[in-house]
Amino acid sequence: MNLQANKSNLKVSIVVSDLSSAGAGRWGGGSVRSFLLAQALQKLNYEVEILGFVFGEAAVFPQSEIQIHQFIGHNYPKFLGSAAELLKRIDGDIIYAMRPKPTTLGLSLWKKFRTRRPVILDIDDWELSWYGGEEWQYRPSWKQLYRDIFKPDGALRNPDHPLYLKFVERIAPKADAVTIHTKFLQERFGGVYIPNGKDTDLFNPINYDAAESRAFYGLSNYRVLMFPGAPRPYKGVEDILTALDILNEPDLRLVIVGGSPYDDYDAQLMEKWGRWIIKLPKSPPTQMPKIVAAAHIIVVPQRNTPAALAQFPLKLTDGMAMAKPILATKVGDIPEIVGETAFLVEPACPEEMALQIKSIFADWDAASDRGRQARIRCIEAYSISAMATTLESVIASL
Known part of the structure; x- marks a missing residue:
């Protein structure tokens, strides 16, 4: 792909793990990292779409030039169907994955493997910090492992279970570029520092x-x-x-x-x-x-x-x-x-x-x-x- 082409002809697909009212869809999305990046890309004359799953209550988004595509989130195995729908819908020349999660970077790298489209990974949070960080371990008994896999509400049916998060963090370097917004994350993951911006015309x-x-x-x-x-x-x-x-x-x-x-x-x-x-x-x-x-x-x-x-x-x-x-x-x-x-x-x-x-x-x-x-x-x-x-x-x- 020739990135020197006219930017107005290029499209960026931003992949978000959760577009619900408790996720990136809160407050109509406007002050959330994925939407701030979308606004910055629009300033550069890129066409932008945001794609993501809805785990829980659907968010209401104000009308804008940003295309938003929502897919019902499920636990495994039904999640595979939703993931296939999202992958089919991604048509950007560049894929921008929000956070190193199976539901974002995992799917984006799969799309890259199939289409050769470059993937940028943005990291605006350390997901494993919510589970104890480096100290977190998954060491179930055989009985617990069976429950986690086969029970309808089993823990390992969650597409973003910390076991999967840990694995996806390790493959973060597979992205073609990484952007982060704090020095703490830069020390952990590397990448280019892009702090969150504010619409200073609106906030005047x-x-x-x-x-x-x-x-x-x-x-x-x-x-x-x-x-x-x-x-x-x-x-x-x-x-x-x-x-x-x-x-x-x-x-x-x-x-x-x-x-x-x-x-x-x-x-x-x-x-x-x-x-x-x-x-x-x-x-x-x-x-x-x-x-x-x-x-x-x-x-x-x-x-x-x-x-x-x-x-x-x-x-x-x-x-x-x-x-x-x-x-x-x-x-x-x-x-x-x-x-x-x-x-x-x-x-x-x-x-x-x-x-x-x-x-x-x-x-x-x-x-x-x-x-x-x-x-x-x-x-x-x-x-x-x-x-x-x-x-x-x-x-x-x-």
Whole structure:
């Protein structure tokens, strides 16, 4: 294939493991890595399609130029039928597999074997970290192995069981190129560093009035700390809530946008810290700038865990693009991403967070100036355009 051909004639097929409302389809897909890469590819004048399985509730996607093809996800053996349908539908000149999983890289490499189309692998999470990382072992008894294979809900019927994930991680070098979004993942897998970009035209504070946004969402009476994402234990929301306990100032609130699609963790937080929490419903990506505009401070209190180290918190660029003061922890790539434009504290340290919150509000003009500097930094290094520039060189290398 001649990649020097007119780019407008070339198509990229992005293969995603889970396009459900709890997977890459959450929030309409707009802020998820696969959709950010799709936007960057569109900037380069490639035609883009996203293909993936739906394990669970189907997501609703807004109309766009990106073609989306969904296939019902099943456990083995029915999964083989769904996989055959997806493979038949892939018609891109380049295949872009999201994460080293059987449902993505495994199928993409099979398509490469049959068609010789190049495969790029993107790694935006360390899948095995959810199972204990390198320590995970599968050592069943013969009886358990039989159950895992032959019972209708047997563990090995899951197409992305960690046993299969471990194998697919080993064949990741079979991809023609690898892209990653954190230095932690780069050290583990190699590849080209492409941090998540933000649509800085959509996320532009000049188009929104903070006071009007707060009034619209019923937040006018509060100083708003905002966590625009899905809470999980490693994301440190409990530390911020403990900091609010320490401060005990009645007009402070933590606004959580969207909540967790994974489990009942939200309910656990509400039960213990409900007096500090305001929940806003899941909203389409185009509405997020208006929501973020209502914040005084964006909080990104990641804890120092393998799961956190492997991720690029999209909440950072939400806040940076909207010129908001950001309170974050010194975890992973966060200090490098924000530079001198955010307020950084040690992870899992509510006392330090409480002091920093107090300090931010005590000198609001200085905090706001840092927010403006953060937007400049975001445009230069963490925009969709910046993403596209690096992606272009990756594709040229094929």
